[in-house]
Amino acid sequence: MNFHFNWSIEWIQDYESPWGILEKFSYANVIDGNTILELIGNENVKQLKSISNAGSSHRNLIYFFSIDSELSQKIIGIDLKEYHAKLVDKLIHKIPNIKYESKYFHSNLSYCPICLSKGYHSILHQLIIFDHCAFHPEQKLIERCVRCNKLMPEYLINKGFKEAFRCSCGHHFLDSENIRSIFLSWKNQPKIQNTIINSWLNLPREKVYQYHLIYPFDNYKKYFVINNTDYLTMIPQLMIHAFYDKSPKSKEIIKISSNKGILKIKNDYRLLKENYLKAYSRQFSDFRFNEKHKIDSFFFEIYKQTRIIYKAISRFILRNIIRDHKKCVEIFNKARQNGDVCPHALAFIWWKMECEGIDSPWEIEIHTKVHETYDFEWIKERFSIFLHGTFMTHLEEVLNPISREEEFDFFNCNVSSINYILNKIVSHLLIERYIKWLEVIQNPKKFKRLHPDDTIPMYLAKIPRNSKKEIVFYFPSGRIKYMKNLIKDISDQVNCPINKNKMYPSFKSPIQIVMDKIDKRR
Numbered sequence: 001m002n003f004h005f006n007w008s009i010e011w012i013q014d015y016e017s018p019w020g021i022l023e024k025f026s027y028a029n030v031i032d033g034n035t036i037l038e039l040i041g042n043e044n045v046k047q048l049k050s051i052s053n054a055g056s057s058h059r060n061l062i063y064f065f066s067i068d069s070e071l072s073q074k075i076i077g078i079d080l081k082e083y084h085a086k087l088v089d090k091l092i093h094k095i096p097n098i099k100y101e102s103k104y105f106h107s108n109l110s111y112c113p114i115c116l117s118k119g120y121h122s123i124l125h126q127l128i129i130f131d132h133c134a135f136h137p138e139q140k141l142i143e144r145c146v147r148c149n150k151l152m153p154e155y156l157i158n159k160g161f162k163e164a165f166r167c168s169c170g171h172h173f174l175d176s177e178n179i180r181s182i183f184l185s186w187k188n189q190p191k192i193q194n195t196i197i198n199s200w201l202n203l204p205r206e207k208v209y210q211y212h213l214i215y216p217f218d219n220y221k222k223y224f225v226i227n228n229t230d231y232l233t234m235i236p237q238l239m240i241h242a243f244y245d246k247s248p249k250s251k252e253i254i255k256i257s258s259n260k261g262i263l264k265i266k267n268d269y270r271l272l273k274e275n276y277l278k279a280y281s282r283q284f285s286d287f288r289f290n291e292k293h294k295i296d297s298f299f300f301e302i303y304k305q306t307r308i309i310y311k312a313i314s315r316f317i318l319r320n321i322i323r324d325h326k327k328c329v330e331i332f333n334k335a336r337q338n339g340d341v342c343p344h345a346l347a348f349i350w351w352k353m354e355c356e357g358i359d360s361p362w363e364i365e366i367h368t369k370v371h372e373t374y375d376f377e378w379i380k381e382r383f384s385i386f387l388h389g390t391f392m393t394h395l396e397e398v399l400n401p402i403s404r405e406e407e408f409d410f411f412n413c414n415v416s417s418i419n420y421i422l423n424k425i426v427s428h429l430l431i432e433r434y435i436k437w438l439e440v441i442q443n444p445k446k447f448k449r450l451h452p453d454d455t456i457p458m459y460l461a462k463i464p465r466n467s468k469k470e471i472v473f474y475f476p477s478g479r480i481k482y483m484k485n486l487i488k489d490i491s492d493q494v495n496c497p498i499n500k501n502k503m504y505p506s507f508k509s510p511i512q513i514v515m516d517k518i519d520k521r522r
Helices: 018-029 033-040 069-075 080-091 179-185 195-201 234-243 269-279 291-321 323-330 332-337 343-356 361-366 390-399 415-442 479-493 510-521
Strands: 211-214 253-257 460-464 472-476
Touching: 018 033, 018 080, 033 069, 069 080, 080 195, 195 234, 234 253, 234 460, 234 472, 269 291, 291 323, 291 343, 291 415, 291 479, 323 332, 323 343, 332 343, 332 361, 343 361, 343 415, 343 479, 390 415, 415 460, 415 479
Parallel strands: none
Antiparallel strands: 211 460, 253 472, 460 472
8 A cells, every 4th residue: 555645855954863853754744653653663563463562662763673774765765774873973973982872862852942843853952962952052952841841752753642743731842833834944954053063063083083082971870860961061072172173272171281102101010010029028029920910010000009199189188178177087086976077077088988998987097097008909910999989980991991892901001101091080080079079068958868979070081092192181170169169168058166176085986885885884
């Protein structure tokens, strides 16, 4: 049976999303998503007893598991899968080694109200790295109905008998009921006005692919309900600043570069061996030091560096950021046991506990110094780090990727380069994590269980494939200033109760308290 549809391929506009195309087709022919899926579905769909049983995988608009390319070409005028792949290649694969394309898309429909009022939805609206419309730069993209404020449906071929361009609450997104004028508007091509997106489209891919890139996109955790948008929209800004020759100097980005040729420095294995034997003098005598230990001395040096960086950042915070509350940190448990808790000391103690893997504040009394004995697990043939905390998972995954096939392999790198890279990444992670704990103190109601979310702070590292060039890092600027403002806000909200001249009684651990009670009974 031959069907004739009210449709023109000229109605497909530049950068239009597959969802937008199918929504137009649905609107023009007064059919629902189930009917569309039945029309262009492949054998996976044909085998279903009822099209209404088709789940999310059948309706997927990123991988198109159940869409027949030939039927799509015949009915819509384009192979939707191929069309989508070309757009994704142009927009996302400017970044090397993309693992999961779906992670770059909002799971629910994200849209520009102005564009959707004309019956247009762009794939640029759906990408999670952009938060403003490409065609209306002042318009922030949204994921909720402007009328009922309900979350928009998932980015899929619509389920059920939903009318095109209409919310379940009845709100009609189109600003006109004149079908003829709507069809005519679809022949007009939208023009990108957003400066960031224009710069993104002009990024020189061949230049980008001359570098290994390290950035924390794939390491975002979702243990908490959080809004990652502010972090993720930094990706285009960092990339543009790093690779686009015409990008204006931005006050929002800090660029830090190593010396040229840092990747060419040779390792001093004699010094690595000396440091290793010094730390493990009881386990070794010279004649027992073999090839495995030589490799392990390399890993040990990297582990030791993460410990050094942590101690340096800890000193920086105590001496420069909360200098007036350094004493509060020193007597934290004594004061706490007597009912006095300094909010600044509390933020630092929580940060310290997470970084060192300490479970309870009282345990800090027996960890007054960062472990003098190393906790390095030797002969593991992999990188390990001193620091704890889920936010450090990112660093472990960077150093020990599941697959090294296309990743930057740190094992083939010299110690000087690794230490430089670690210094920048670890310092950034530690400062940002401390900021998170300050935010918990400042606004505890915002955080569940009084614990910060595990979002990894954004940054970009460029490691050249040509060893003659320098390693370059790009970070969001103003973070130290923001941290100091948090300190000030906390001070304005809560007075520090610690009396610096007061002699607090000696701190007693829970075990000591129990033992004292036992003694009193005797």
